[in-house]
Amino acid sequence: xxxxxxxxxxxxxxxxxxxxxYKSFGELEVLKGVDLMLQKGExxxxxxxxxxxxxVLIKILAGLLKPDKGNVxxxxxxxxxxxxxxxxxxxxRMGFSFQSSALYDGMSVYDNLSFPLTMNVKHLSKKQVNDxxxxxxxxxxxxDKIESDPEELSGGQRKRLGIARTLIMKPEIMLYDEPTAGxxxxxxxxxxxxxxxxxxxxxxxxxxxxxxxTCAKNTCERIAMLIxxxxxxxxxxxxxxxxxxxxxxxxxxxxFTL
Amino acid sequence: MNNLxxxxxxxxxxxxxxxxxxxxxxxFTLRFFKEAFRSPFHFREIINQCFEIGLKSLSLITxxxxxxxxxxxxxxxxxxxxxxxxxxxPSLMGIAIIRALGPLVTSLICAGKVGSSISAELGSMKxxxxxxxxxxxxxxxxxxxxxxxxxxxxxSIPILSFYCSFIGLIGSYYNVSSEExxxxxxxxxxxxxxxxxxxxxxxxxxxxVYGFTIGIVSSYKGFFATHGTRGVGKATNQAVILSIFLIxxxxxxxxxxxxxxxxx
Numbered sequence: 001x002x003x004x005x006x007x008x009x010x011x012x013x014x015x016x017x018x019x020x021x022y023k024s025f026g027e028l029e030v031l032k033g034v035d036l037m038l039q040k041g042e043x044x045x046x047x048x049x050x051x052x053x054x055x056v057l058i059k060i061l062a063g064l065l066k067p068d069k070g071n072v073x074x075x076x077x078x079x080x081x082x083x084x085x086x087x088x089x090x091x092x093r094m095g096f097s098f099q100s101s102a103l104y105d106g107m108s109v110y111d112n113l114s115f116p117l118t119m120n121v122k123h124l125s126k127k128q129v130n131d132x133x134x135x136x137x138x139x140x141x142x143x144d145k146i147e148s149d150p151e152e153l154s155g156g157q158r159k160r161l162g163i164a165r166t167l168i169m170k171p172e173i174m175l176y177d178e179p180t181a182g183x184x185x186x187x188x189x190x191x192x193x194x195x196x197x198x199x200x201x202x203x204x205x206x207x208x209x210x211x212x213x214t215c216a217k218n219t220c221e222r223i224a225m226l227i228x229x230x231x232x233x234x235x236x237x238x239x240x241x242x243x244x245x246x247x248x249x250x251x252x253x254x255x256f257t258l
Numbered sequence: 259m260n261n262l263x264x265x266x267x268x269x270x271x272x273x274x275x276x277x278x279x280x281x282x283x284x285x286f287t288l289r290f291f292k293e294a295f296r297s298p299f300h301f302r303e304i305i306n307q308c309f310e311i312g313l314k315s316l317s318l319i320t321x322x323x324x325x326x327x328x329x330x331x332x333x334x335x336x337x338x339x340x341x342x343x344x345x346x347x348p349s350l351m352g353i354a355i356i357r358a359l360g361p362l363v364t365s366l367i368c369a370g371k372v373g374s375s376i377s378a379e380l381g382s383m384k385x386x387x388x389x390x391x392x393x394x395x396x397x398x399x400x401x402x403x404x405x406x407x408x409x410x411x412x413x414s415i416p417i418l419s420f421y422c423s424f425i426g427l428i429g430s431y432y433n434v435s436s437e438e439x440x441x442x443x444x445x446x447x448x449x450x451x452x453x454x455x456x457x458x459x460x461x462x463x464x465x466x467v468y469g470f471t472i473g474i475v476s477s478y479k480g481f482f483a484t485h486g487t488r489g490v491g492k493a494t495n496q497a498v499i500l501s502i503f504l505i506x507x508x509x510x511x512x513x514x515x516x517x518x519x520x521x522x
Contacts, residue, residue, distance in 0.1 A: 104383075105382075119396075120395070
């Protein structure tokens with residue numbers, strides 16, 4: 001298995017740079033030397049089978065897990081050199097959309113959105129908070145649900161609310177963990193459209209962890225195939241699709257068969 | 259540990275995980291003290307938690323405190339009667355309730371009611387990634403969730419404990435007044451005749467220590483819950499059992515210390 005060679009060009013446009021990332025849990029090696037870079041304004045999908053290390057990778061990017069070896073540079077800051085306060089400052093510039101949406105179930109839709117804002121930005125007036133919440137809800141088409149509780153929302157609406165909660169801090173980088181998992185095809189298409197809208201409206205650069213080829217094709221400029229803990233191929237959808245690599249062909253053929 | 263050949267455990271899986279648990283609990287407690295005195299302080303969340311813990315336990319504490327007062331007075335009466343010492347009943351109940359029963363009963367009830375609720379809530383938040391969501395939103399989940407709950411239990415349980423003692427004495431008076439013609443004023447005067455500042459102070463200290471124990475144990479178990487909903491159930495169960503065990507252990511230690519001070 002030959003690993004994809006990364007060309008680190010135009011470094012001023014690189015918002016995320018991952019170099020030689022390794023992560024193990026006990027004797028299980030999950031990431032075995034991952035290299036990747038994300039350009040400013042780009043959407044990149046990380047495709048791979050379940051257990052290939054996709055979620056571990058995104059959790060390392062969000063600072064939720066520490067790598068055993070390797071470097072992650074995000075918006076010019078090296079993650080492993082940051083103090084907790086500096087990491088929090090960086091986190092305010094990135095948004096993380098969880099697979100499970102991870103909505104605060106003890107809070108209303110309004111509170112789910114206002115909570116990160118009021119906790120991180122001091123001295124905001126009630127009107128400023130209301131305006132920010134309404135703007136974020138409007139962006140995801142959930143303005144009519146402002147007074148609802150999260151349990152009253154459908155799966156797709158929960159995903160949208162999870163994305164809105166990240167948008168309220170106006171992130172520069174978005175990290176999506178399986179944004180279309182468990183959704184019907186129509187809702188998947190709506191979420192895909194929303195991801196592209198967020199990219200255009202908020203000028204974000206995104207990494208989208210998914211095993212959904214339609215999502216990857218419709219939302220991303222490039223895709224990266226994560227096989228057995230390392231990237232086997234990185235390129236446009238057509239470039240990766242046209243590869244002769246057996247494991248990638250197998251992944252694509254199973255997805256299209258299903 | 260790998261240099262021990264094929265055996266990857268230092269002693270055995272059970273013993274290793276026990277010591278690991280003790281060490282992690284120690285680290286967790288240490289982190290509480292580091293975070294508790296560092297800004298920002300989430301006063302609103304502490305007040306919310308005091309309301310959840312304190313006010314919502316009030317009816318249960320009232321009922322239990324009253325019943326305990328009545329039952330203990332009823333049970334003690336025959337023994338005192340056999341010595342012709344029924345007049346000592348208020349004094350005996352004052353000592354029993356204020357020194358021991360008030361804080362102990364309150365904390366045992368709270369270990370079940372409040373401890374399980376904290377552990378289940380934090381455990382659910384953990385397995386549904388809500389704690390991770392806070393962390394990636396640059397909100398310190400330990401400070402917001404754990405510190406506020408531990409501070410709230412440490413404030414609420416001493417207050418509830420004194421309230422329980424007061425209600426327990428009312429229950430005791432109810433029983434005494436049904437048998438003898440005693441006024442509430444005389445009953446309370448007798449009940450407090452043998453109560454010293456040390457008794458009040460030790461009662462408060464006990465309740466404070468028990469409140470802290472319930473908060474920290476329940477938060478610890480919930481904060482590190484794993485393996486989905488089953489793990490949350492397990493964490494909740496362990497939180498209640500461990501809290502009750504530690505409360506009895508602390509009772510033993512505090513009583514020894516207070517007795518030592520009393521007779522010093």
